[in-house]
Amino acid sequence: MRVLIVEDDPHIAELLRDGLTEDGYDCDLARSAAEGAELARLFPYSLLLLDVMLPEGIDAGYHLGQQLREEGITALMMYLTARGTVEDRVEGLEAGGDDYLVKPFAFRELRARIRALLRRAGGSAQNALTLPNGWVMDLGGRELHRAGVRVDLTRREFALLELLALHPERAFTRDEIIGRLWSGDACVEPKVIDVYVSTVRRKTEDRLIETLRGTGYRLGRA
Amino acid sequence: MRVLIVEDDPHIAELLRDGLTEDGYDCDLARSAAEGAELARLFPYSLLLLDVMLPEGIDAGYHLGQQLREEGITALMMYLTARGTVEDRVEGLEAGGDDYLVKPFAFRELRARIRALLRRAGGSAQNALTLPNGWVMDLGGRELHRAGVRVDLTRREFALLELLALHPERAFTRDEIIGRLWSGDACVEPKVIDVYVSTVRRKTEDRLIETLRGTGYRLGRA
DNA sequence: GAGATCCTATGCGCGTCCTGATCGTTGAAG
DNA sequence: CTTCAACGATCAGGACGCGCATAGGATCTC
Numbered sequence: 237m238r239v240l241i242v243e244d245d246p247h248i249a250e251l252l253r254d255g256l257t258e259d260g261y262d263c264d265l266a267r268s269a270a271e272g273a274e275l276a277r278l279f280p281y282s283l284l285l286l287d288v289m290l291p292e293g294i295d296a297g298y299h300l301g302q303q304l305r306e307e308g309i310t311a312l313m314m315y316l317t318a319r320g321t322v323e324d325r326v327e328g329l330e331a332g333g334d335d336y337l338v339k340p341f342a343f344r345e346l347r348a349r350i351r352a353l354l355r356r357a358g359g360s361a362q363n364a365l366t367l368p369n370g371w372v373m374d375l376g377g378r379e380l381h382r383a384g385v386r387v388d389l390t391r392r393e394f395a396l397l398e399l400l401a402l403h404p405e406r407a408f409t410r411d412e413i414i415g416r417l418w419s420g421d422a423c424v425e426p427k428v429i430d431v432y433v434s435t436v437r438r439k440t441e442d443r444l445i446e447t448l449r450g451t452g453y454r455l456g457r458a
Numbered sequence: 459m460r461v462l463i464v465e466d467d468p469h470i471a472e473l474l475r476d477g478l479t480e481d482g483y484d485c486d487l488a489r490s491a492a493e494g495a496e497l498a499r500l501f502p503y504s505l506l507l508l509d510v511m512l513p514e515g516i517d518a519g520y521h522l523g524q525q526l527r528e529e530g531i532t533a534l535m536m537y538l539t540a541r542g543t544v545e546d547r548v549e550g551l552e553a554g555g556d557d558y559l560v561k562p563f564a565f566r567e568l569r570a571r572i573r574a575l576l577r578r579a580g581g582s583a584q585n586a587l588t589l590p591n592g593w594v595m596d597l598g599g600r601e602l603h604r605a606g607v608r609v610d611l612t613r614r615e616f617a618l619l620e621l622l623a624l625h626p627e628r629a630f631t632r633d634e635i636i637g638r639l640w641s642g643d644a645c646v647e648p649k650v651i652d653v654y655v656s657t658v659r660r661k662t663e664d665r666l667i668e669t670l671r672g673t674g675y676r677l678g679r680a
Numbered sequence: 681g682a683g684a685t686c687c688t689a690t691g692c693g694c695g696t697c698c699t700g701a702t703c704g705t706t707g708a709a710g
Numbered sequence: 711c712t713t714c715a716a717c718g719a720t721c722a723g724g725a726c727g728c729g730c731a732t733a734g735g736a737t738c739t740c
Contacts, residue, residue, distance in 0.1 A: 349532065378673055390695085390696060391673060427718090434720060450716090450717075612684080650688085671728065
């Protein structure tokens, strides 16, 4: 998750970067609208944190956001400002912003709002798992797609693939898989797993699931 | 769309609830900050309507809002107060509020502001939601159009479709839907959802709502 | 009090799940 | 290299559970 912070006050900028880095985001820093625009065009950020008042002018942050939107940048945008009137907020939101935070703010609030934004943005963030060969698994929407094609999986098929995808390095025995995915009192033959592996392979027409002979299964590589 | 009203004056509270219920929101009522905090932590509201002056103190509404924000509650917040000075407004917005309404107010204004807020939060820039297959949802009029045909939906039907349409990528379980759309004191069987899905499909003669067997429902594709 | 809406209950039909059988593959011993 | 046994892949079929749709009563609205 990559975040661009555009903020000219070095103190606040440090604060933001340290906090967000600690939360696991990859942060870049820009100290002016010009620098911010350049970076935003170069890298695929998930979120832009824009201070409204920048060296280029009192509304430079808004203009930057608006301009980037018009250039087709779809990243989420959040404005930071010291001015909190209603008109101000409306202006920011109409400039293509997704959220708005008034300084001074508690870092906890910023964190909460960022998480809410990323969550709201749909299948992104923690809800999507990328698998080998360009497959993407949307855990929220319970679907699997690649290059526009959508593959419908049943509950069991999906659960199996999800388990393997969440631990890409691990190999699972059939009994382990059953222990994790089936409720405790269920007793099924270990061979059931073979069947689901088979149907997933047939539906995707791909060997997303790798066989470890004599052991079990694992998510495929590359 | 679930709304929590925190207001100690029974007269105003009734007025708000009746009006909003008529507009299709499901409202819960709290008569103190303490009660409001409890409910807000328990249920996934879309909007909190907070009276500023509550039994706990002259600023209790602000404190409640601020506290909930710091706890990571991301619901929209709108304050209601009799005091309309500039300092007051700033205080409210700094307390994590999204909008502000000074009593006495016209219900029309409240309605308009709520719709504007929810619209922005939902990411859509207009008063209408576009759905697959050329359907358009008119959020103000509780109706659905396609190519000149108009389909009337009841309150529940509309709320269900709206929820799914606002999160097109997400799959919802029946219990999730009930948690989001039904007010707290309602306890209904999860199968109710089936009935509404059924009637929406019959009225539209289209599978706007997709079934995920074993999981729940999701907005249909293309 | 009439009509709409909301919720529960009840069969019916179909998809999903699991089993067992058959065929194909792998790898090691002879 | 050949043979053979163990393992994995795939298919067909039956049981079951889930979702669908209707009817009908309770509740709300006007």
